[in-house]
Amino acid sequence: MSANVPAIDDGYRRYVELLLQHRHLLSQGRDESPETEAVGDEMAGLWERLDEAQRRSLAGLGSDLRWVRRGCHLPPKSWRPEEVTSGELQALAQAEKENDWHGLLHYLRLCSPRIPPARLASLRASVWAALQFPQLASRFGDLIAVLATGSASVTGSERRPAP
Secondary structure, X not given: OOOOOOOOOHHHHHHHHHHHHHHHHHHOOXXXXXXXXXXXXXXXXXXXXOOXXXXXXHHHHHHHHHHHHOOOOOOOEOOOHHHOOHHXXXXXXXXXXXXXXXXHHHHHHHHHHHOXXXXXXXXXXXXXHHOOOHHHHHHHHHHHHHHHOOOOOOOOOOEOOOO
16 A cells, blocks of 8 residues: 555544534634544544545545635645646546546645636545545535535636645
């Protein structure tokens, strides 16, 4: 197994469950609740037992879920669309062609300023369904309908420093 591909084991799956639960509690405004604190504590303990590839993958998932919470707006320090290189776009296309699920997620994050939000949501839903995480596939799949109504969009004006 490549160093970039995380082991999808019980710890990884549990962390995904906790991450979704934590995001749900925060969306309800329960930032300071005992339940939110307990979930956060369990996440912190579990994080210490994950390997580097798992942590990198789950940190990326956290970023993707924050994108959803921001109404599909890129982070404030995101690249501008013109800063996404043709090499990154080619790597994205190659990862999609090869069904390299974790590579695809990685390049979706890098290339996000150049990808329409509905396409990002659709690809993320497909990847998480292929990785057998129906709760994540559903989260991103449901977003497609929201985006179709025009209630969430990416402005493309956000910026992140160049690598």
